[in-house]
Amino acid sequence: MLEQMFLQGKIHAKDRMMAKDMHVRLKEFADNGELEQDEVPKVSTIQRWISQYHKTFLDQATRTALQSNLGEDISEGRLILAVVFFKLSRRTKLNEPPLVYYRFPIIGHTWSFVTDCEKLMLESREKYGETFSLYVLGQVMTVVGKETTHEVLKKDQDFNFNEGFRTLVPFHSVFSHLTSLDKNHKIIRDYVVGKLKYLTSRLQKNIIKAIDLYIGECVEPKVIRDPPKTLSDIIAIPIANIIVGEDCCNYEDILETFKTLTHSVMKIFFVPPILSFIHPWLHKQFVTIPLRFGWNPISNHRKLIISRIKPIIEKRLYDKKRLGDAWIAPLDALQCYLDDPETTPDLDPNNVNYNYIADAIGHFIVAAMATTSDSATQNKQQYWQELYQEAQNINNQYDGNELTSNDIARMVKLDNFVKESLRLSIGVVGLPHKCISKSYYTFANEYQVPSDRIVILNFSDTNNDEELQGPNPTEFNAYRHLERNSPASKLERNFLTFGGGKHACPGRFLAVDGIKVFLHKVILKYDIRTETKGTENIETKKVYFGPLPGPIKGGIVFENRKEIAN
Numbered sequence: 001m002l003e004q005m006f007l008q009g010k011i012h013a014k015d016r017m018m019a020k021d022m023h024v025r026l027k028e029f030a031d032n033g034e035l036e037q038d039e040v041p042k043v044s045t046i047q048r049w050i051s052q053y054h055k056t057f058l059d060q061a062t063r064t065a066l067q068s069n070l071g072e073d074i075s076e077g078r079l080i081l082a083v084v085f086f087k088l089s090r091r092t093k094l095n096e097p098p099l100v101y102y103r104f105p106i107i108g109h110t111w112s113f114v115t116d117c118e119k120l121m122l123e124s125r126e127k128y129g130e131t132f133s134l135y136v137l138g139q140v141m142t143v144v145g146k147e148t149t150h151e152v153l154k155k156d157q158d159f160n161f162n163e164g165f166r167t168l169v170p171f172h173s174v175f176s177h178l179t180s181l182d183k184n185h186k187i188i189r190d191y192v193v194g195k196l197k198y199l200t201s202r203l204q205k206n207i208i209k210a211i212d213l214y215i216g217e218c219v220e221p222k223v224i225r226d227p228p229k230t231l232s233d234i235i236a237i238p239i240a241n242i243i244v245g246e247d248c249c250n251y252e253d254i255l256e257t258f259k260t261l262t263h264s265v266m267k268i269f270f271v272p273p274i275l276s277f278i279h280p281w282l283h284k285q286f287v288t289i290p291l292r293f294g295w296n297p298i299s300n301h302r303k304l305i306i307s308r309i310k311p312i313i314e315k316r317l318y319d320k321k322r323l324g325d326a327w328i329a330p331l332d333a334l335q336c337y338l339d340d341p342e343t344t345p346d347l348d349p350n351n352v353n354y355n356y357i358a359d360a361i362g363h364f365i366v367a368a369m370a371t372t373s374d375s376a377t378q379n380k381q382q383y384w385q386e387l388y389q390e391a392q393n394i395n396n397q398y399d400g401n402e403l404t405s406n407d408i409a410r411m412v413k414l415d416n417f418v419k420e421s422l423r424l425s426i427g428v429v430g431l432p433h434k435c436i437s438k439s440y441y442t443f444a445n446e447y448q449v450p451s452d453r454i455v456i457l458n459f460s461d462t463n464n465d466e467e468l469q470g471p472n473p474t475e476f477n478a479y480r481h482l483e484r485n486s487p488a489s490k491l492e493r494n495f496l497t498f499g500g501g502k503h504a505c506p507g508r509f510l511a512v513d514g515i516k517v518f519l520h521k522v523i524l525k526y527d528i529r530t531e532t533k534g535t536e537n538i539e540t541k542k543v544y545f546g547p548l549p550g551p552i553k554g555g556i557v558f559e560n561r562k563e564i565a566n
Ligand code: HEM
Pocket: 153, 161, 162, 181, 182, 184, 185, 188, 192, 364, 367, 368, 369, 371, 372, 373, 375, 496, 497, 498, 499, 500, 501, 502, 503, 504, 505, 506, 507, 508, 510, 511, 512
């Protein structure tokens, strides 16, 4: 019976049935006495049968297509079709997640993925369950929902984000001198997390400096028309200070690199991925041709970083040799490379691996800049008054002096506001991980994926879930995290913005503190509203660019507060 239902769907798309529909039909047969009740399989069993049968069906179709093509003249179009069929049918004999139905071969789900990813995920999830596969840009990708997301994040022996990301965006070809990403992670973890307490003072000095520079005195209302750009200009100053240090971060050209490097890198990957439809490898080869011929979008940034850090490194090494133990090492990420004997052997200025340090700094910039500025741009006006009161209470206690780590920890309402902004700042799906198991991986739900498969996390499945998020999960509610007493930097099942497991973002503590200090200062100093009267909030999250959140639109008006916070 199942076979008949399946084949009917193949003849007429309108007759196509999902596992759930087949289950209902079989139950009807059982009710009519044509089948025993206990002979009706579960929906999950039917789903597995469909996956298996689909493979056999494709195998046969491929063989038939190839045989008939070999016997006759092989037209190019038919050959490509046969190859695509063959590629799909090679999907091993594993118990793979169901492949979501698509109408057009070669294109697969690419069009819906790009134009309405949210709808594609919702519908596929509803019909196929929380784990399913899509055919996007010439490759099968498996999408996992809320039940399986943390399995992928935690099993770092089986799934790797850097490998997955580089399959889609070959960053490693751009930052070619950065041989160890793990080292970069360790530096940020040890330096930022370990020393955050000591960095707080610098963080706020530089944030105040940046606010004065880019928002300034607003005696008359001042409209910021491009909030993401202004945010990026502001964030560049404290982040540059913490990464390249006090001596280097004031150069205009270095700050410009912090603001623009991410965009320079992304530019080369905006080539339309036409070749991916034949094979993703071909597209990758195509976009990296300029790199192989010596052109690299970050060459100028790399040269500039080296020209600025070189004299500073030489001076530090010289001082260290001269003063010995009496020398006090500056506190910045740059110094971490100088403390590493592999990068700076024998403390010899002539042996320093400058290319490696410059690429590592470039990688930090990409990891830190866009993520932090995008997350700090939420403007939900109804919260401003309450947040202002909390800010004033804290401000009264530190009496206008410097904020300490304890003061930042006491900004509880603001922390919840930031957490909710961060929760909703992620796209529909993301964090592509490559399966690096030896030949395949079996999920706890028994589905299996072959090694090299890209497994991508369905963020909306976690974000839209009432059990995980509480009532109205898709709406911005700054205080949904209050009861759980869970700070914005804490990794949790219902909060995926910083990833999870061993590779979770090591810069999250710095990012959250930076955003909080920035908002605290801004709320105390300015009355803030949207430019267009009547629009309370700038809507940011409902516009997507493929699976990614779209840019924030609309101006924000800043005006000095009439009452002076003291
Ligand atoms: C709101 C701001 C930020 C967001 C949303 C964010 C998000 C993320 C995410 C999702 C990952 C991947 C995690 C995973 O594989 O599970 C990551 C990795 C990373 N982030 Fe962040 N990040 C932010 C700020 C920063 C900052 C400020 C820094 C550095 C100062 C930083 C440094 C890194 C590094 C080095 C990695 C790579 C970790 C690894 O591969 O092991 N991030 N970040």
